[in-house]
Amino acid sequence: MPHAGQYLASDGSPAPQVAHARRSGAPQVEQNRASASFAAPQAGQDGIGASLGPFRRLRPMSVPEKPSLDGLEAKWDEWWEAAGTYRFDRSRTREQIFAIDTPPPTASGSLHIGHVMSYTHTDLMARFKRMCGLEVFYPMGWDDNGLPTERRVQNYFGVRCDPLLPYDPGFDVTALERPDDAPVAVSRPNFIELCERLTDEDEKAFEALFRRLGLSVDWRQSYTTIDETSRRASQRAFLRLVRRGEAYTAEAPTMWDVDFRTAVAQAEIEDREIAGTYYRVAFDLEDRSGRIEIETSRPELIPACVALVVNPADTRYAGLVGSTVLTPVFRVPVPVVAHELADPERGTGAAQICTFGDVTDVVWWRDLGLPARVVVRRDGTVAPGRFGEPGWESRDVDAANAAMATLEGKAAKQARKQIVELLRDGGWLVGEPEQVRHVVKFYEKGDRPLEVISSRQWFVKTLELKEALLERGRQIFWHPEFMGSRYASWVEGLNQDWAVSRQRYYGPAFPVWFPLDDAGEPRYDDPILADESTLPIDPQVDVPPGYSAEQRGAPGGFIGDPDVMDTWATSSLTPQIAGRWEDDPDLFERLFPMDLRPQAHDIIRTWLFYTVLRAHLEHDSLPWTDAAVSGFVLDPDRKKMSKSKGNVVVPTEVFETHSADAVRYWAASARLGYDAAIDDQQMKVGRRLAIKILNASRFVLSMEAAPGQVTEPLDRSMLASLGRVVGEATQMFEAYEHSKALDALERFFWGFTDDYLELVKQRAYDTRRPDAAGSAIGALRTALDVLARAFAPFLPYVTEEVWSWWREGSVHRATWPSPIEATEPAGAAGDPAVYEVAAAVLTAVRTEKALAKVSLKTPVDSVTVRHTQDRLRLLSQASADLREAGNIRAIDQAEADEFSVEVVLGEPNPTAGPSAAPNRA
């Protein structure tokens, strides 16, 4: 990792060696800032010499002979670090600061090209705001806690966490013996150490990649979601939720992943369509007067059936509501009940209510006050039969338990197969099972359908806040605007409070203990909360106030809450964490609420939503004013990239192939909110632009004549046009339309090199006319100065390089150009039309030459331009330049309504040869 300290040690010089004598002094942020006030060369003086003073003495115009993109990234990354170019100055007040709530990428696995695009979008805005004079707070965070890391550690080291094991201080993972390849059990503290070790490596790799991308992050502000600050903030915020009654613990049915063995929240659930089977099953009425048939895809839950439900308006079942049926196989008497949610159109119109098959079951169970008979355990297997016990009534207890014995220990699929046999044998299976595809809920990271399992969890109240949260959403400035509707539809669809506890290991613990009663049973309704001043704490290690360590687990003593927080419980506090909430109130006050939340659209319902929720509850405010939402990166066939498809683009490879500036150019061409295809061609275009900037700058700076006052109408016209473009780009940037800002600038720039440079080239060389030459060079340098700054957010490396050839400090601390500044050197504003019409005629001349297949050097005997009087008058002001650029002997004008150009070519240049000459190498 390039690092200022290391650099000093190895080089002995206080700043990186960048081949410029003027950089031999230690770069200072203050100096850079001072140079930011430097504007374009002033009219009437030597714009270069006057401004550069000491630089000119030391090294008059250091422009490389053969400019290249090679090596720029390493060189400037190092220099920016040493110079502290992107360091945040915390002495600024809130109004002077632009604070960004950077997304902390999951530090487990690898960064992909989607990160590259999204983070580039953020960096564009950071650089723009910084150049506009705002002090940008742009930290980086790493999201290292949570399941992805645990899973990766398990696979990487071949271990699994066993919380019952004691810590082994001498544990050496490299010496692990793994007979049978089975995972080795390690203690929770040892497991966490492994998590830290692995994420630490990833974080280094991530930083290297982001530095290469040229993110203008202040790396001193970095945090991780497992570090002490994050844990303290998470625990503090949680304690306050509990104290305010906004979080509570309860035993309740929750969505549960049987593989990870943890509760999951609504936000982490996704629907997947999978193959399934509908079975029609008969329930006998207790009075033997008939049967009620239901359809179910989960017959294995029949032992957990507590009622049948029909719609109250369904006449087919009207007389049956209130009667009792016996469940098949298990002969459990259950009532027939009515509920609005029962859909007469589905299946037979009657359904079994089980504890619990899905969320609807929970609703019915709650609304109707039904008992619970749970048969699925936390690992997803069927529990032993308990029929005959209280609450487990059966008309044939032995048969019921015998049936359960054949199901016990089986996972859903096997149990289903087994019970279908029992149903068939008993004559309860009606007709043939029907194969269907149906939608089932999955944990987004899981492989098996979710179960609904009752367990004790911590919840944050969200349902009662729907309206307030919708209003918060309306207060956010969304970029693009339509992303606000995603947030709204999510909030509207909330159906459960946020389950924030996870039965996992690698995350902030709940700063809570539970007292044990005399029987040693935890009193969950009476938690002992940690003191805020002691945070962060680990309730498994630390002892609650008023207790001694020996009382842990003993009757009358206490136990620590064994769970950890949902990863979003921490990352929903990124503004508070990065802003050192409560740890550094002075800093926090200067940052919060922040300005910008950048992110991708897939985590609106998680990260964005939860962040809004937390700020609402804790600060009664929005966490930031603006949300900039990037789209996804698709492969060239517009398919989503995934490892399984093998179409994943590795960021380091595209940097190697195209350069970081080129990759940024591609990313900047994509608008916020819209998906973008990975596009090699677009990166090549970006690379071409970067190289063109090098060459054009070199060309302009290598002209020997002294820059002078910009007096020529064509020069003034070009600057007027530039001023207009700068104004447009500024407006676009402010509207978060970076791609349009880039487009406007790029369009101007190519015209600048193709037309303007060609038009004034000869004059700029003309030593016999110093005023005319000086006007061209003055205009060229002003344009160069403005363009370097305007392109700086997009192409930080190449713009810094060309800036360094003749300017002091960093271009990234220079001021964003203003339209006035661009046109100022021309005195009064020029008329953009001179440039426009001259370029149009030049193009017409070129067209003739191209169609005649002759060299562009070919002389032109005469050109007749027909145009309106106005335009012809403007054209005359550039006709000398035009004649030189097109090698034209005479330009005639004729008034006409329609623009047209007549070109009479002269004799071809004898050395170049006409198109007929086959003199190819």
Add this chain to the structure above:
RNA sequence: GGGCGCGUAGCUCAGCGGGAGAGCGCUCGCCUCACACGCGAGAGGUCGCUGGUUCGAUCCCAGCCGCGCCCACCA
């Protein structure tokens, strides 16, 4: 089922009430003293479909078709 977005040149996309555009790709040409990692030019489109509003519609309105995404208590 509800919502959002998108359908414009081979590709990626801009435009949006009155001339259909850019870049790439393609074709042709040019070693023009910054750049051959370059320069110049050309060809190429009933602007998804159908109606409506308008003097006039790619652009506004309605409906339809197609694609993508988000949301939803589809037993």
